[in-house]
Amino acid sequence: QKEVEQNSGPLSVPEGAIASLNCTYSDRGSQSFFWYRQYSGKSPELIMFIYSNGDKEDGRFTAQLNKASQYVSLLIRDSQPSDSATYLCASEADDYKLSFGAGTTVTVRA
Amino acid sequence: DAGITQSPRHKVTETGTPVTLRCHQTENHRYMYWYRQDPGHGLRLIHYSYGVKDTDKGEVSDGYSVSRSKTEDFLLTLESATSSQTSVYFCAISGSRGASGGNTGELFFGEGSRLTVL
Numbered sequence: 001q002k003e004v005e006q007n008s009g010p011l012s013v014p015e016g017a018i019a020s021l022n023c024t025y026s027d028r029g030s031q032s033f034f035w036y037r038q039y040s041g042k043s044p045e046l047i048m049f050i051y052s053n054g055d056k057e058d059g060r061f062t063a064q065l066n067k068a069s070q071y072v073s074l075l076i077r078d079s080q081p082s083d084s085a086t087y088l089c090a091s092e093a094d095d096y097k098l099s100f101g102a103g104t105t106v107t108v109r110a
Numbered sequence: 111d112a113g114i115t116q117s118p119r120h121k122v123t124e125t126g127t128p129v130t131l132r133c134h135q136t137e138n139h140r141y142m143y144w145y146r147q148d149p150g151h152g153l154r155l156i157h158y159s160y161g162v163k164d165t166d167k168g169e170v171s172d173g174y175s176v177s178r179s180k181t182e183d184f185l186l187t188l189e190s191a192t193s194s195q196t197s198v199y200f201c202a203i204s205g206s207r208g209a210s211g212g213n214t215g216e217l218f219f220g221e222g223s224r225l226t227v228l
Contacts, residue, residue, distance in 0.1 A: 004152075034216070043200060043219035044153070088152060096141055096160065096204065097168065098217060100153040 003027055006089050006101035014109050019076040021104050023089030026070065030091040033065055033072045034098065038086045048074060079108045113137050116201050116220040124228050129188040131223050133201030135181075141204035142184040143217065144168075144176065146197040153200065159184055191227045199223045 007022040025033075032051050036044035050056045050063040050072070062075040072091075076083055086105045090098040113136030123129055133142060143158040145168075155168030157176040165176050173195060175187045188195055201220040 036217075043221055044217075045219070046216050049216065090153075097143075097155055097158060099155075099169075100145075102150055102152040 003099040004089055004091050004101040006087075006104050008104070010105040010107060012107045012109060013079050015079060015081060017079050019079050019083065019106050019108070021074040021076075021087050021089070021106070023072040023074075023101055024070055025072065025091045025099075027091065027093055027099075028067075028070065029093045032092040033063070034090040034092070035061075035063060035072075035074045036088040036090060036100075038088060038103070040085075044088055076106070079106075081108050081110050084108050114201060114203055114218060114220040116199075116223045118223060119221065120224050122226045122228065123191055125192055126190050129191050129225065129227075131186040131199055131201075131225070133184045133186070133220060135184075135203050137203060137218075138181060139203040140181075142178065143202040143204075144174075144184065144186045145200045145202060146170065146195075147200060147222075148197050156186065156199075188225075191225075193227050195225065196227045197225060199225060 003026050005024050013019045035048040037047045038044040048061050048063040050065045053065050053067055056063045060077045064073045084107050086103040088103045089101040092098050115134045117132045141160055144156040145153040147153050154170045156170055156174050157168055159165045159178040177185045200222050202217040
């Protein structure tokens, strides 16, 4: 079983809608969670990280963490065509290594 | 942009030949990583380094070796390339600084090296 699982895509949303991305992890020792965005042909870049249970908001992005359910999510509000990308969820345990999910590709329709 | 450069950016080689990919950083970060990215698998860790001459295996290390003789350089070697090693390889450094700096967990990635093994 892969350590980090993401909901299968691709996900297509109309411009202005909310895109919801989900991720589950298997290692209960994981402490930190990250969302990376990767445009086609480019390298991943960090957009959000979360350590504590609950919600964390940064502009149009909200990350949610529920350690009891081993669940992490990312909401993109007011989706824009520039949000079209692949979103990678990652978890980190104590050993400074990130485990990544396979990614969810989001397409925002104008 | 984090100062990370990968070379070569593109390489085509034949099965059985050795290949070395180079990652160079100018950020003095302690931790460096090599990932490969394949469709349907996301990013998978090959090897990582937590200091000069200190390296460890990741989840897909078979067929790969690494070396780190200087803080700024992390080399990934395929001793005898196989078609299954056709992939995009990303080097990454962590959000930390200095020889004893802690790791924030945030990774900064290089631009990637696309390797094709025929």
